[in-house]
Amino acid sequence: MSDPRIVVHRGGDLLAAATAARLVTALVDAQAARGEAHLVLTGGRTGTAVLEQLRDIPARDAVDWSRVELYWGDERFLPSGDPQRNETQAREALLDHVPVPAEHVHVVEASDGRFGDDPDAAAAAYAELLGEGFAFDVCLLGVGEEGHVASVFPDSPAVHERDRAVVAVRNCPKPPPTRVSLSLPAIRASREVWLMTTGAAKAGAVASALGGAGEVDLPAAGAVGTERTLWLLDTAAASKLPPR
Numbered sequence: 001m002s003d004p005r006i007v008v009h010r011g012g013d014l015l016a017a018a019t020a021a022r023l024v025t026a027l028v029d030a031q032a033a034r035g036e037a038h039l040v041l042t043g044g045r046t047g048t049a050v051l052e053q054l055r056d057i058p059a060r061d062a063v064d065w066s067r068v069e070l071y072w073g074d075e076r077f078l079p080s081g082d083p084q085r086n087e088t089q090a091r092e093a094l095l096d097h098v099p100v101p102a103e104h105v106h107v108v109e110a111s112d113g114r115f116g117d118d119p120d121a122a123a124a125a126y127a128e129l130l131g132e133g134f135a136f137d138v139c140l141l142g143v144g145e146e147g148h149v150a151s152v153f154p155d156s157p158a159v160h161e162r163d164r165a166v167v168a169v170r171n172c173p174k175p176p177p178t179r180v181s182l183s184l185p186a187i188r189a190s191r192e193v194w195l196m197t198t199g200a201a202k203a204g205a206v207a208s209a210l211g212g213a214g215e216v217d218l219p220a221a222g223a224v225g226t227e228r229t230l231w232l233l234d235t236a237a238a239s240k241l242p243p244r
């Protein structure tokens, strides 16, 4: 597992623009090395801002979108098309604007989908879709005020998951209450994990995660990649880190 590397940008807009540029390079490099690029998307404000930036930069055409496979780190378990679904937001921000084949967009089933209102069945189906031995190239994650990543919240059943790659999450402290999420072991099956966050409200969680907190109290601390772990921050989110 890789040690975290911290990159601080002067503001949220710059962070989103720089991360979009970084993502182009990572996808192109993955395609050059292995033919395909497997990318995990995140919801949240920073993650969506990165996708909007990626949509708007000419360099996005350097990516061969026909050889990109897309997944989600977590999904809000709501009807298809609900504006709160991470899928809906990612489609609007990027996916409706790039030529990624529909069959490469691996969404978590919606609450009005194949399994009806059963998040456990949706989680099991997503785990089956991932199969054995998957390795994402890049896993994008936001970070919550209390240190959640994907929908793995502090001291929740999900943070203790060791066997399953995907779990149903109920009674989330942040709405909506029912979600489907990758577990920390699944996140750690990524070559690169990029934790992206902005704003002073995140500064405490960032400092604790990078200051040695345990993953049960602060799930972001347990989100590491096999080759690289990047913390992409703005100055406000980095404001409680010790001076470097």
Ligand SMILES: O=C1O[C@H](COP(=O)(O)O)[C@@H](O)[C@H](O)[C@H]1O
Residues within 6 Å of the ligand: 042, 043, 044, 045, 046, 047, 073, 074, 075, 076, 086, 141, 142, 143, 144, 145, 149, 150, 151, 174
């Ligand atoms: O609920 C969620 O929140 C986190 C963080 O969101 P942000 O708006 O504070 O950046 C996000 O990473 C996660 O995917 C999402 O479902």
